[in-house]
Amino acid sequence: MGCCKQDARKPWKTFASKMNGGDKDPNETEDEVEEEILPENSTGSVNNDILREKFERIVGNDDSSFSGIDLATLIRNKYGRSYDVQLIKKEFMGKNLLALNVMWKYMEQRSFPLTEEEYLLRLDDVANTLKCWGAVSHVRCSIEKLKERPRVGKAVSIFIDMDASGGRASEWIYK
Template sequence: MQAGHATGGDGDEEGDDTEASRQQLSRMFDGPSISGQELRELVIEKWGRSYDIRLHKRGRRMYLQIMWKFLEQRSFHLSESEYTQQLDAVAEYLTLWRVAPNVRAGIRSATPRGPGYTGGGGARAVSIALNVDIDGGRSSEWDSF
């Protein structure tokens, strides 16, 4: 009987609800780790699209940038698999630097307008300053960014 119930759709919705509840509880604790999937969900919750997320070094500061291009665009430069890998890589650094709570708060408090194209043909990103030491022994890995 269970197999018939699972194919009816109700079981799938229940599983989705359970997963959503688990993720919501996890975020309430705002732990130091973050996943690429959580980054994607935070951005979708805020702006309704899977925006490109990058790390950017400007001067002696590091930023998380939510870019204006998004996965749902036909012209987006990454496949869904590449996009997921990109987010996972960014999330690894955020976890290593222990700035996940700052990132969550930064996305939640960012302007509702979000990233996008400006009227003059330019584009705007949402930048979240990260409190990390980029002058340490591995600082040279950021020189190309």
């Protein structure tokens, strides 16, 4: 068994009560309280959408369905514009790294070289590559946490450690 101890605690069912201005309703039963916590649909089963939403908030979204539209939505929600993206290889301190660059050009500009369809196809390619690398959740979290914005001549880089994400860097980076 080594260093880990088995937890001998028994699981306990936890009940919560709704508080209205600090006063608990004395006529409310524990079953009614549980119904408020776990809403039910018309068939009497637990509402799967709400449970899935809560689960994804804790664990993260399902990366297998990540697409170009999801990437476009992520970028647009963060920056308010539909910025272009590129996957690049950079050498940093003697180590080859892959990065997702959020470029400074965006689809709403008149001079943007792609149509909306071409833009979404490009993002689809990038999203599929990120799925292959196992880097979707890393990119999703990084974009949400970034404080910097793309500006003319300066892209925002999100470095992807292929070995940490299980993407087998040697298959993707050629020297």
